[in-house]
Amino acid sequence: MSFSKHNKQYVSDYTKFLTEMKQKNPALEEKQRLGRLIHWDKAPLDLDTRRRAEESRIKQQAYVYQTKH
Numbered sequence: 001m002s003f004s005k006h007n008k009q010y011v012s013d014y015t016k017f018l019t020e021m022k023q024k025n026p027a028l029e030e031k032q033r034l035g036r037l038i039h040w041d042k043a044p045l046d047l048d049t050r051r052r053a054e055e056s057r058i059k060q061q062a063y064v065y066q067t068k069h
Helices: 011-025 030-041 046-054
Strands: none
Touching: 011 030
């Protein structure tokens, strides 16, 4: 017995839009993959590099825009 009332043939406007956009510009998905490689899929830093980066950080005061007169 199925309680689902979902229409299996329904396609949302958003899905239609994306499908049309990908058909008009077939290189779009490849550009998305390249963008992901640049911004997200990076190799993890080794522990030594990570340690040196943490050690070289300069501590800031709690409110960086506050000035002492």
